[in-house]
Amino acid sequence: MFFRAKPLAAALGISAATAVILFVVLTAARPSGRALPAHDPDPSRGEVLYHAGGCISCHKASDTVGITGLPIGDVPFETPVGTFWPGNLTPDPETGLGKWTAEQFVDAMTRGVSPDGRHYFPAFPYTSYRIMPVGDVLDLWAYLQSLEAVRSQPRTPDIPLPGLARRGVGLWKRLAPGREVFRPSPEGSETWNRGAYLVNGPGHCGECHTPRNALMIPDQSRPMAGGPHPRGEGTVPGLLDMEGRGRYSGVSDLVLALQFGETFGYDKLSSGGMADIQMNLAMLPEDDLHAIAEYLLKLE
Amino acid sequence: MIAKRTRILGAVAATIVITISAGAMTATEAIKERQKEMEGVRDALMAIAAIAKKEQPFDAEVVRANAAKLAGHLEMAEKMFPEGSGEGEAQTWAKPEIWTDRAQFDKLMSSSHQAAVDLQSVTEAEALGPALGKLGFGCKSCHDLYRLPKD
Numbered sequence: 001m002f003f004r005a006k007p008l009a010a011a012l013g014i015s016a017a018t019a020v021i022l023f024v025v026l027t028a029a030r031p032s033g034r035a036l037p038a039h040d041p042d043p044s045r046g047e048v049l050y051h052a053g054g055c056i057s058c059h060k061a062s063d064t065v066g067i068t069g070l071p072i073g074d075v076p077f078e079t080p081v082g083t084f085w086p087g088n089l090t091p092d093p094e095t096g097l098g099k100w101t102a103e104q105f106v107d108a109m110t111r112g113v114s115p116d117g118r119h120y121f122p123a124f125p126y127t128s129y130r131i132m133p134v135g136d137v138l139d140l141w142a143y144l145q146s147l148e149a150v151r152s153q154p155r156t157p158d159i160p161l162p163g164l165a166r167r168g169v170g171l172w173k174r175l176a177p178g179r180e181v182f183r184p185s186p187e188g189s190e191t192w193n194r195g196a197y198l199v200n201g202p203g204h205c206g207e208c209h210t211p212r213n214a215l216m217i218p219d220q221s222r223p224m225a226g227g228p229h230p231r232g233e234g235t236v237p238g239l240l241d242m243e244g245r246g247r248y249s250g251v252s253d254l255v256l257a258l259q260f261g262e263t264f265g266y267d268k269l270s271s272g273g274m275a276d277i278q279m280n281l282a283m284l285p286e287d288d289l290h291a292i293a294e295y296l297l298k299l300e
Numbered sequence: 301m302i303a304k305r306t307r308i309l310g311a312v313a314a315t316i317v318i319t320i321s322a323g324a325m326t327a328t329e330a331i332k333e334r335q336k337e338m339e340g341v342r343d344a345l346m347a348i349a350a351i352a353k354k355e356q357p358f359d360a361e362v363v364r365a366n367a368a369k370l371a372g373h374l375e376m377a378e379k380m381f382p383e384g385s386g387e388g389e390a391q392t393w394a395k396p397e398i399w400t401d402r403a404q405f406d407k408l409m410s411s412s413h414q415a416a417v418d419l420q421s422v423t424e425a426e427a428l429g430p431a432l433g434k435l436g437f438g439c440k441s442c443h444d445l446y447r448l449p450k451d
Contacts, residue, residue: 226451229448229449233448233449234393234448234449234450235448235449235450235451236449237451238451256353260352260436261436261440262345262436262439262440262443263349263352263432263433263436263437263439263440264353264432264436265342265345265346265349269440270440270443270444270447271393271444271447271449271450272444272448272449273444274444275440275441275443275444276444278440279440
């Protein structure tokens with residue numbers, strides 16, 4: 001018995017050590033170290049992406065200034081998992097992105113990895129932003145760099161075991177299916193493709209409107225089908241066949257809804273955070289709103 | 301003076317009646333009542349929005365009448381959120397924060413009501429957009445905080 005137990009313990013010890021090493025390796029966050037392609041950044045295109053993404057809604061300075069303020073991230077983001085403090089997106093060197101490089105910003109946006117090599121919690125929807133072409137991310141970067149630098153309070157998230165949880169995110173990223181950079185479909189019109197890109201990339205609509213499975217991974221077999229609200233309150237409406245279900249009479253109706261929301265009596269466009277989203281979308285050029293509406297109304 | 305006193309008495313009487321009826325009201329009744337009032341708000345808003353969308357020509361009287369109707373329904377709706385009416389036998393999307401955060405809820409309600417009152421004095425087409433925007437912002441702010449999303 002004594003002789004048997006020893007190899008067993010050794011085997012168990014080796015398995016456990018292997019598991020730990022495997023876990024550490026699999027869940028590590030590494031900067032990509034990739035060189036960026038040459039790009040002449042256009043901050044005005046970046047500003048459009050900024051509004052399409054509604055960055056300010058999570059990164060706002062206070063509830064009072066709301067979406068009209070600068071994105072310094074001083075309002076906590078409450079989720080069932082815990083409280084997150086969104087980052088300061090202004091170029092402040094200490095609390096903002098002032099010391100970041102473009103490479104680090106691209107890594108954060110498309111891979112969810114911070115400059116100090118940690119995984120971001122997917123409350124920051126890099127899972128959608130990763131379909132953005134690098135040029136678009138750099139345009140957004142140029143816009144953020146043009147903002148006034150404002151200091152914010154540095155804070156840490158209030159969630160159980162943050163270090164282990166971040167490792168867990170690393171594992172989650174490996175389980176969640178990767179998404180390729182957006183490529184226009186030859187079957188769709190130019191407008192439809194622009195809409196598809198804005199909705200699924202910067203707009204990250206699917207983060208709430210696509211239901212998630214038990215591992216909190218968006219169920220891509222049912223895109224935009226609606227489901228429980230990720231913040232744990234109520235139901236997120238599905239976006240399929242909205243015309244057939246009598247939600248909107250057509251593209252121009254939905255464009256007006258996105259521009260004016262409840263101001264024009266479009267009752268569905270508030271609740272659950274949608275009022276902020278609508279007010280962000282109202283700042284998009286009308287062509288882009290048409291593109292979004294055309295794409296959304298073709299979802300079946 | 302007498303007219304003013306009568307008005308005040310009328311208002312006091314109305315408040316008492318509403319307070320008593322709201323007090324005697326079951327949660328289910330309150331839920332149904334406030335939803336009915338909110339439908340009234342929406343119908344009046346849609347009539348004004350049709351002008352803002354340029355589906356109808358600008359008519360100051362239509363705006364005034366509907367804004368007045370809207371303000372009335374909103375005032376009634378606000379009184380239909382008594383304590384304990386967060387749940388009932390009718391489906392409701394009211395969030396419990398209405399009652400835990402009552403001062404903020406009342407503040408948003410009364411600023412929306414004020415926006416509806418201001419809307420009544422719009423006499424030019426150019427002023428409609430901004431006035432309506434202020435009201436819409438009130439609706440949005442309150443709904444985003446205190447109403448659950450629904451399909």
